[in-house]
Amino acid sequence: MALRFKNCSMLTPKTTCQPQRAQYFIRLISGNGHSIFNGTAGKFPTQQVALPSCALPLTVKNSLIFSASGCHRSIHEVATKTLNPKNFSDIPGPKPLPLIGNTLLFFTHKDFDLNNVQKFWESITREYGGIVKLKVFGAPTMVVTTSPDDVEILYKSTMEDPRRIGFECLKAVRDHNKDNFFNKKTGLLTEHGEEWWRVRSRVQAPLLRPRSVAMYLPAVDGATKKFMNRIDLLQEGTGQVPPDFLHELHKWALECVGLIALNRELGCLDPGLRQDSFPMQLVASANAFFNAATEAEIGFPAWMFYRTKPYVRLETHHDAFLALAIEAIKEAEDRLQEVTSSQDPHRRLSIMETLLSTDGLNRSDVATIILDLLLAGIETTANALGFTLYLLARHPQEQRRLQETVDSVVGDASAPLTPQHLAAIPGLGHVLRETLRLYPLVFGSSRILCSDVVMSGYRVPAGTLVLSLQSVISQQEEFFPEAKKFLPQRWDRDRPFGPMHPFASLPFSHGTRMCVGRRIAEQQIFTFLVRVLQKYTVRFEHQEEMRVKSQFTLKPETPLTFTFAPRA
Ligand code: HEM
Numbered sequence: 001m002a003l004r005f006k007n008c009s010m011l012t013p014k015t016t017c018q019p020q021r022a023q024y025f026i027r028l029i030s031g032n033g034h035s036i037f038n039g040t041a042g043k044f045p046t047q048q049v050a051l052p053s054c055a056l057p058l059t060v061k062n063s064l065i066f067s068a069s070g071c072h073r074s075i076h077e078v079a080t081k082t083l084n085p086k087n088f089s090d091i092p093g094p095k096p097l098p099l100i101g102n103t104l105l106f107f108t109h110k111d112f113d114l115n116n117v118q119k120f121w122e123s124i125t126r127e128y129g130g131i132v133k134l135k136v137f138g139a140p141t142m143v144v145t146t147s148p149d150d151v152e153i154l155y156k157s158t159m160e161d162p163r164r165i166g167f168e169c170l171k172a173v174r175d176h177n178k179d180n181f182f183n184k185k186t187g188l189l190t191e192h193g194e195e196w197w198r199v200r201s202r203v204q205a206p207l208l209r210p211r212s213v214a215m216y217l218p219a220v221d222g223a224t225k226k227f228m229n230r231i232d233l234l235q236e237g238t239g240q241v242p243p244d245f246l247h248e249l250h251k252w253a254l255e256c257v258g259l260i261a262l263n264r265e266l267g268c269l270d271p272g273l274r275q276d277s278f279p280m281q282l283v284a285s286a287n288a289f290f291n292a293a294t295e296a297e298i299g300f301p302a303w304m305f306y307r308t309k310p311y312v313r314l315e316t317h318h319d320a321f322l323a324l325a326i327e328a329i330k331e332a333e334d335r336l337q338e339v340t341s342s343q344d345p346h347r348r349l350s351i352m353e354t355l356l357s358t359d360g361l362n363r364s365d366v367a368t369i370i371l372d373l374l375l376a377g378i379e380t381t382a383n384a385l386g387f388t389l390y391l392l393a394r395h396p397q398e399q400r401r402l403q404e405t406v407d408s409v410v411g412d413a414s415a416p417l418t419p420q421h422l423a424a425i426p427g428l429g430h431v432l433r434e435t436l437r438l439y440p441l442v443f444g445s446s447r448i449l450c451s452d453v454v455m456s457g458y459r460v461p462a463g464t465l466v467l468s469l470q471s472v473i474s475q476q477e478e479f480f481p482e483a484k485k486f487l488p489q490r491w492d493r494d495r496p497f498g499p500m501h502p503f504a505s506l507p508f509s510h511g512t513r514m515c516v517g518r519r520i521a522e523q524q525i526f527t528f529l530v531r532v533l534q535k536y537t538v539r540f541e542h543q544e545e546m547r548v549k550s551q552f553t554l555k556p557e558t559p560l561t562f563t564f565a566p567r568a
Pocket residue numbers: 164188189200257372373374376377378380381384436441442445446507508509510513514515516517518520521
């Protein structure tokens with residue numbers, strides 16, 4: 001029988017002078033703290049064991065840590081690779097040119113396409129293997145991996161200083177704000193190190209604590225019910241929603257995130273809105289904001305040399321949203337004053353009011369948080385929901401199964417939805433997890449290593465930029481049997497398809513820098529699924545496979561012309 005460890009198990013070297021020949025004393029500790037194996041490196045148990053998938057050589061303590069995971073692997077195999085790592089220079093990859101390294105590859109590779117970035121990376125790992133080294137001009141040496149063991153090492157070894165790449169253009173826009181509003185402190189998405197942690201440590205609880213997110217459930221439910229009525233309007237006469245239905249989902253997502261980030265109903269779902277109305281302008285601006293950020297951030301960073309068109313557009317729409325954020329902050333400050341003077345002990349503060357009353361956060365910090373929530377929280381939720389509806393529509397059995405649970409747990413469609421209802425329908429989470437396994441919105445996750453580690457049997461030095469390819473890992477048969485199939489029940493608590501590597505599908509990332517909007521996104525998507533399945537059966541008549549666009553986030557490219565058939 002396989003051994004299972006919950007906690008870390010430790011390997012302590014007896015001698016440290018020559019790692020290859022060092023004698024390691026090994027102690028494996030089980031979840032309940034009992035010692036399971038004591039011995040030296042030469043006497044590893046050779047049977048398959050169920051946890052130690054990852055070995056982290058922590059240079060500080062010069063010890064190896066096997067941490068708890070979930071896949072079957074021989075300790076011997078892991079330890080041998082880790083104790084005798086191959087050189088960094090031996091990692092396969094395209095031959096770099098002097099000075100510019102592999103930069104030209106991005107312009108010349110047959111699969112490089114700015115509309116499908118994922119395809120390029122998948123092709124590179126097919127050509128060179130599961131771990132690849134690249135050198136790009138002006139950036140640290142890069143290692144790309146498709147091993148979940150490496151992902152575990154990556155996240156755990158960078159837990160205290162999770163630096164990633166991206167959002168440099170957004171940072172530039174904030175740094176060069178004409179009023180110096182941000183004072184070079186540009187927020188969660190863009191900062192690193194202590195400045196990032198200053199903000200993150202203060203927003204963590206208000207944004208991720210289930211209780212504070214649940215406070216918005218009635219309002220999110222209200223917006224979602226409005227959207228259900230909108231569906232009837234949208235498919236009137238044709239029996240199916242129009243090809244730009246994804247744009248409709250964006251409006252719904254903006255309305256929902258606005259409830260939290262701006263603390264107000266924006267009115268994006270009101271019927272009969274004119275193009276020049278405030279909500280419609282806002283919807284257009286949110287789209288333009290995201291598209292400009294995408295254009296500026298991916299591909300060659302020409303904005304570093306001159307004010308490119310995407311840079312100027314990003315600046316314009318960013319400033320429009322900044323004005324809105326400042327207005328919302330003023331309103332929240334006035335309300336806070338009223339709360340203080342009325343001294344009502346039962347009045348619960350909104351998330352924005354909580355942030356404004358938090359020591360160590362000032363108005364411009366709160367403004368960056370609002371802007372980041374708007375930038376990161378619309379497209380992501382809408383796209384994830386688009387993929388989920390598509391998969392449910394293509395798998396009527398799975399849809400029926402979820403519908404039946406929704407009916408039995410929530411019952412009457414006119415009754416208010418509660419956090420207890422959502423918690424009692426684990427199928428909602430399973431469907432979303434499976435959707436994001438098949439369509440991971442973020443194709444890869446990056447970190448800059450802060451210590452030397454061993455990945456896939458190679459020593460990788462501190463300072464290396466490591467990119468883990470979630471889109472490849474989460475579709476490997478080795479980690480997900482019948483990987484191409486939509487099987488939400490694989491996430492059931494008893495894991496009917498066998499144990500799963502906990503680092504093989506992490507759509508919201510992991511650790512201290514994981515998505516701070518995860519609970520907000522889940523609550524919105526679950527609410528939508530409950531309300532839509534109560535009222536309709538979703539169908540997608542077209543047989544073609546989903547085409548996707550992979551830029552900043554993965555996006556459905558096939559028009560989402562669903563039929564929402566009213567239930568009898
Ligand atoms: C299905 C929906 C979503 C997915 C799959 C997703 C995924 C992610 C991922 C992978 C990261 C990168 C974390 C890292 O570097 O380790 C991230 C960061 C972030 N997300 Fe989300 N996200 C989603 C929805 C949202 C929503 C709704 C919001 C806000 C309302 C949001 C706000 C953020 C912010 C502010 C960060 C930066 C956190 C930091 O650097 O500290 N996300 N998200």
